[in-house]
Amino acid sequence: MTFFRDRAAFDQALATLPAPDEGAMEAAANRQASLTKPAGSLGRLEDIALFMAGWQGRERPRADTIRVAVFAGNHGVAARGVSAFPPEVTAQMVANFRSGGAAINALAAACGAELVIVPIDLDRPTGDIAEGPAMTEPECLAAINAGAAVIQPGIDLLLLGEMGIANTTAAAALCAQVLGGEAGQWVGRGTGVDAAGIDRKAEAVRLALARHGAHCGDAFETLRRLGGREIAAIAGAVLAARLSRLPVMLDGFICGAAVAPLARDNPQITGHCLAAHCSAEAGHARLLDALGLEPLLRLNMRLGEASGAAVAAQIVRSALAAHGGMATFAEAAVASGR
Ligand SMILES: O=C(O)c1ccc[n+]([C@@H]2O[C@H](COP(=O)([O-])O)[C@@H](O)[C@H]2O)c1
Numbered sequence: 091m092t093f094f095r096d097r098a099a100f101d102q103a104l105a106t107l108p109a110p111d112e113g114a115m116e117a118a119a120n121r122q123a124s125l126t127k128p129a130g131s132l133g134r135l136e137d138i139a140l141f142m143a144g145w146q147g148r149e150r151p152r153a154d155t156i157r158v159a160v161f162a163g164n165h166g167v168a169a170r171g172v173s174a175f176p177p178e179v180t181a182q183m184v185a186n187f188r189s190g191g192a193a194i195n196a197l198a199a200a201c202g203a204e205l206v207i208v209p210i211d212l213d214r215p216t217g218d219i220a221e222g223p224a225m226t227e228p229e230c231l232a233a234i235n236a237g238a239a240v241i242q243p244g245i246d247l248l249l250l251g252e253m254g255i256a257n258t259t260a261a262a263a264l265c266a267q268v269l270g271g272e273a274g275q276w277v278g279r280g281t282g283v284d285a286a287g288i289d290r291k292a293e294a295v296r297l298a299l300a301r302h303g304a305h306c307g308d309a310f311e312t313l314r315r316l317g318g319r320e321i322a323a324i325a326g327a328v329l330a331a332r333l334s335r336l337p338v339m340l341d342g343f344i345c346g347a348a349v350a351p352l353a354r355d356n357p358q359i360t361g362h363c364l365a366a367h368c369s370a371e372a373g374h375a376r377l378l379d380a381l382g383l384e385p386l387l388r389l390n391m392r393l394g395e396a397s398g399a400a401v402a403a404q405i406v407r408s409a410l411a412a413h414g415g416m417a418t419f420a421e422a423a424v425a426s427g428r
């Protein structure tokens with residue numbers, strides 16, 4: 091499916107983002123004020139209910155249909171010894187997702203979500219970003235469109251995640267390019283590399299920025315040069331979701347890094363995004379801060395594959411259950427506070 095005809099269509103969409111439905115948010119806020127609890131006593135659950143109301147355009151938003159999309163891609167930079175696992179694990183884990191044996195299978199089932207697995211050209215790893223661009227323009231556009239294709243009518247909340255051996259190196263390069271700072275601030279243990287592996291990651295990021303830094307003029311070009319197929323797909327899904335006012339939950343470090351180039355071009359892009367959690371990956375806290383996203387959870391997770399998003403979706407479910415299901419002071423004949 092071609093959602094974005096060409097890169098100009100992608101740029102155009104990013105430049106003209108729809109806003110949430112303020113009428114629905116106001117109606118939801120009025121309802122919230124009438125519910126049998128002290129004002130504000132459900133804390134962030136109340137913020138989540140208003141956020142969902144605004145993007146769904148409903149006073150009583152719902153999370154009945156939750157879709158989890160996990161994108162997978164392979165990375166040429168893996169050849170530099172930047173991961174604790176070999177690249178074939180990406181395809182092997184895709185097989186595991188499909189046969190139901192991965193963490194995300196269990197966690198998606200636990201939150202009642204439908205799981206969609208989108209491997210993108212796993213037999214064609216991206217170029218090594220330390221040596222050249224990750225993708226050609228048509229490859230990057232195709233990956234962005236693979237992401238956009240998971241958006242369909244009837245979804246209440248979209249959870250995004252990824253699988254790709256070596257993708258924390260690409261994600262670190264995106265962060266260093268877009269947000270600045272030393273390569274060493276953005277690289278972490280990923281799947282579990284040792285100190286020498288972290289040094290190799292930092293060196294790969296330095297080489298990538300030296301090569302591409304001056305040419306990353308916009309989000310598309312930054313994703314094309316430094317990203318990966320699953321990363322570009324996440325960026326495409328986030329942007330296409332926004333055009334449908336579909337709220338999105340971002341999983342870990344790699345998902346945040348996919349959004350960073352978009353946010354540099356238009357900071358409003360994070361408006362329809364929730365950050366599920368702050369992962370254990372070294373740069374994630376700094377990245378979320380830069381994106382202005384407050385994570386719902388801090389569980390020291392660093393798995394990826396939308397696992398943190400599936401856990402955090404339970405919080406959204408809880409927020410909407412309270413917002414939609416509680417009695418008002420009038421209905422319950424409870425005296426409201428002064
Ligand atoms: O979600 C995260 O923050 C996260 C942090 C570290 C690793 N991962 C996962 O591990 C893989 C990338 O790690 P690496 O070491 O191969 O770069 C990729 O499949 C990610 O889903 C994910």
Ligand SMILES: Cc1cc2nc[nH]c2cc1C
Nearest residue numbers: 175179253281393394395
């Ligand atoms: C086993 C394994 C599972 C994963 N799930 C997401 N990223 C992963 C990386 C590895 C190595």
